[in-house]
Amino acid sequence: MDYQSLLQDIRTYGSKGWAIIYGVSGAGQYERSAEGAWVTGHKGKPFLDCGSFGLFMFGHGNSKLLAALQDLLSHGLSGTSRILCHAELAVALKNLVALTPAHLQKAMLLNSGSEAVEAAIKLCRLKTEKRKLAHLSGSYHGKTAGALSLTDHAGFKADTHPLLQDVVRIERGNTTELETVLAAGDIAGLFVEAIQGEGGIHPIEPAFLKTAQQLCRQHGTLLVADEIQSGLGRTGKLWAFEHSDIKPDILLVGKSLGGGIVPVSALIASETVFSPFDHNPYLHSSTYGGNPLACRAVVAVTEIVQAKNFLPDVERKGAWIENALHRLHCQFPDVLSAYTGFGLMRGLHFSSNTYAARTLEYCLKTGLLLSPCLSNPTVLRLVPPYCLERSDVDYMHGILQQALDHCRTLQEYS
Ligand SMILES: Cc1ncc(COP(=O)(O)O)c(C=O)c1O
Numbered sequence: 010m011d012y013q014s015l016l017q018d019i020r021t022y023g024s025k026g027w028a029i030i031y032g033v034s035g036a037g038q039y040e041r042s043a044e045g046a047w048v049t050g051h052k053g054k055p056f057l058d059c060g061s062f063g064l065f066m067f068g069h070g071n072s073k074l075l076a077a078l079q080d081l082l083s084h085g086l087s088g089t090s091r092i093l094c095h096a097e098l099a100v101a102l103k104n105l106v107a108l109t110p111a112h113l114q115k116a117m118l119l120n121s122g123s124e125a126v127e128a129a130i131k132l133c134r135l136k137t138e139k140r141k142l143a144h145l146s147g148s149y150h151g152k153t154a155g156a157l158s159l160t161d162h163a164g165f166k167a168d169t170h171p172l173l174q175d176v177v178r179i180e181r182g183n184t185t186e187l188e189t190v191l192a193a194g195d196i197a198g199l200f201v202e203a204i205q206g207e208g209g210i211h212p213i214e215p216a217f218l219k220t221a222q223q224l225c226r227q228h229g230t231l232l233v234a235d236e237i238q239s240g241l242g243r244t245g246k247l248w249a250f251e252h253s254d255i256k257p258d259i260l261l262v263g264k265s266l267g268g269g270i271v272p273v274s275a276l277i278a279s280e281t282v283f284s285p286f287d288h289n290p291y292l293h294s295s296t297y298g299g300n301p302l303a304c305r306a307v308v309a310v311t312e313i314v315q316a317k318n319f320l321p322d323v324e325r326k327g328a329w330i331e332n333a334l335h336r337l338h339c340q341f342p343d344v345l346s347a348y349t350g351f352g353l354m355r356g357l358h359f360s361s362n363t364y365a366a367r368t369l370e371y372c373l374k375t376g377l378l379l380s381p382c383l384s385n386p387t388v389l390r391l392v393p394p395y396c397l398e399r400s401d402v403d404y405m406h407g408i409l410q411q412a413l414d415h416c417r418t419l420q421e422y423s
Contacts, residue, residue: 043069066265097304118299122263123151133198147208162384209385210356215253245352273303
């Protein structure tokens with residue numbers, strides 16, 4: 010199929026907006042194949058994938074994952090009756106729980122990150138018998154009605170109000186506000202991303218998170234760590250909250266949990282917090298939640314992240330990236346004003362929206378995929394897979410260097 014007809018069909022039968030976005034951002038190519046850290050366009054153009062909104066932590070077409078899924082499909086159980094149980098579910102739950110700190114003992118499998126957030130909202134309310142929920146400024150928790158209520162960016166909400174009532178926003182890093190809100194004693198759950206993703210790759214200060222945990226304990230609020238983007242090793246630790254040494258009551262994971270192939274997410278909680286779902290399994294469920302294929306993906310992913318070299322590899326590669334970003338920042342401080350993040354979750358902070366947009370566009374045309382932060386347009390996300398090679402980092406550095414230089418040229422002529 011040629012590129013224009015493909016866009017035309019999307020425009021006619023789907024969202025015109027998406028067709029426009031693909032038309033502008035597609036560099037004249039649609040994706041045809043992908044392997045490891047690389048995506049190939051239909052005309053054969055290679056793109057190094059440091060974007061994809063953090064989905065491909067384990068690379069495209071990870072062989073371990075593919076083998077696990079193919080094995081399941083070739084043995085005939087791809088769906089489930091949901092009346093009979095299946096062995097895949099037991100293994101996936103057990104493996105996933107084993108990956109988390111000892112106080113988190115029970116898991117529920119769902120399909121998307123937002124759905125896991127919805128489950129957490131219910132659990133907080135059911136468990137604490139309180140109604141209010143709190144989130145931080147710059148948060149992103151998804152776009153279903155409940156999750157959107159906890160997402161900061163007004164642009165995502167447009168005219169969809171009223172969303173959930175009783176939601177309180179706390180300024181990120183503002184301990185006084187945190188204390189005032191939690192001291193009221195009526196907050197069921199405080200939702201945090203230890204490193205905010207969509208909001209602009211902002212690591213939350215460990216001291217702030219520690220205080221949040223202590224206040225939550227004191228005032229009967231459940232602390233929910235949304236690790237949908239940052240979890241499973243992306244930041245160099247298995248869970249981003251480990252950088253802060255906190256113990257969340259509920260942990261949410263998604264995105265890479267399905268290896269970028271199968272949609273799957275999970276909520277994991279302590280036995281006490283999970284109890285409402287123990288007593289009534291119908292309080293939250295989904296037809297595809299915990300299906301055998303998703304479970305196989307979860308099992309494969311848990312095995313990948315437990316390999317001896319996995320986390321050291323993320324750290325080593327993260328250090329290559331850190332070094333490359335440091336050099337770029339020193340060379341172009343007027344364009345790249347800062348960089349943030351850990352491991353393979355990095356934010357490039359530009360001194361203007363225009364520079365960020367130009368860099369995104371330049372990289373795309375030249376063969377490097379980055380992800381924008383839609384709610385924070387001066388920041389680009391650099392979230393590559395862990396199978397990145399040294400030569401890939403050199404390639405990334407080279408393209409970014411050209412892009413930043415290009416921005417500087419634009420500045421000179423403006
Ligand atoms: C931190 C965080 N929470 C929740 C979500 C929502 O996940 P999904 O898009 O799978 O619904 C995302 C997605 O980007 C996310 O980054």
